Amino acid sequence: MRPVYMISGGITRFAKAHPEKDFRWMVKEAFDYALADVPALDRRQIDGSVCSYFSDHFTRQLMAGAMVQDYLGLNPRPSRRIEGGGATGGLCFQAAWEAVASGRMELCLAMGFETMSRVNTWKGNEFIAMASDTNFDYPVGGFYTGYYAMMVQRHMHEFGTTVEQMARVAVKNHANARHNPYAQRPARLSVEDVRSAPMVATPLTLLDCCQMSDGAAVALIASAAMAEKLGATPVRITGVGCGTDAMRMADRPHGRVPLLPHEREADYVRLSYPGVHSFRAGRTAAALAYRMAGISEPGRELDFVELHDAYTSSEIQTCEDLGLCRYGEGGRFVESGAPYLTNVDYGLTFSGDQRWPYLPVNPSGGLLACGHPVGATGLMQAVFGFWQLQGTIERHLGDGTLQLPGPKRGLIHSHAGTGTYITVSILERA
């Protein structure tokens, strides 16, 4: 395998609805932005594409990816669709990495979208719940927020995680998004605001959950030679990992924790894993990506994390899967202030627990505040991560608040189902 780089990215503003543009034009808008950012790049240099979108039900159009390829003027070059629920975007990013790493392509376009506004929210919940076992899970009351609510109830039971700790995640991500013009729901919130929002599925309120969105994102992935030829400011993709788990969370084993290099067996003597409180696929994806990137202490060797916070609870669970803190410490990790930007006022006081070093999680605002147009989401994370490492946040967002000072290495994490497909990719300043 040869080194692989991201050389440009683009996104549309994520919104509840973009009826004025169909999915083809939304992707084109993100694509044209990414092209314009590398002036030496000619569309004809793109060898092919991979296209991510989750649901044919939302699109009401089969082979929608072929229509995007057509609209962008990329015919007759190779293309294919990538689909894997909520992780569709992350899988697409890694498919583009594979195309370049293998030598099949010098320059591959990863493009993704979702148009969720075409049905009402209730029907949308139903479409999403079709991504659970339709014999056994969906008919019982298929509802993803319900599934995640059950998972976090168990997390609270096992580890003492509190709803206030979860609300603090919502406060953070919505506040970060106030400096991100691409975000759908920026807001200054308090813990009380989150807890007093309408209850969706106990204990998750409306503000513990991301929204449905329309949007698109693209990432251009290139070989070293192509990156150099184009005079781009590339970011290297140094690690990719993917993990899977049972579609039905009821089937999850209750066994032992697969340890990361910095963990010990003694950390988890009484923990039955993953059960329904943790994501074995996330741990697996992280372990693979860390090994490839040579990371042994993720909490100290990463400068930021953009993770799949479809729910406040899943951000806490994911911080544990990624080894940013140990299993069971996610709530206290959040309370410590470690994942909060030091230059944003959240209206919160932190415990100041020094166990965990400063490590911003979802500086962009994450899914909670940016929105979650499923096929675009994992690529949106790549774009924000890419701009962070390039040091170009201010130029792209028109606001430099979210720019970290000289970050060297970031992690992006994309997540499907009840933890059914999960990807982790590591990006580094070249």
Add this chain to the structure above:
Amino acid sequence: MDKKARIPETEDGTVLFDVDPIIVKHHYEIDYLHSYAQDSPFFAGLAAKKLLGSRCPACSITYATPRGHCMECGGATEWVELPQAGRVHTFTTCFFGGEAFLDETPFTLILVEFDGIDTLFLSRLAGVEPDEVRIGLPVRARFLRNSKFKPTDVYFIPA
């Protein structure tokens, strides 16, 4: 050839939500011929007021939610009858949901754990207020009198 040909028009019209851009209503409905295939005995079991799980003879794993082949070794499983009493492993009360279930809100979902069974079973819990349900609550199965051959033919109530 008919040089005055006309395609007959209908008067059903189109529901229009907006004109800039034009947003129209598109209806879409499907009836599937859905086979439960190897999972069929589970649904037949519900009609007979039995809860059937799957056991892997090689791995000695018993699955509370049936699967024809073992998750660990890939071998064929055997049908086993599950106990009809267990405990709440985790729970939630849904106040919103998918369109198909909105009329039924609020409803409580639980994962049931059974003694001696290795995995869990998703079901509804009836007969408790949202603030009465807790992890560890003993529950027992109750079956619909007239089976619909759906997983909701069984639900749980406090034991």
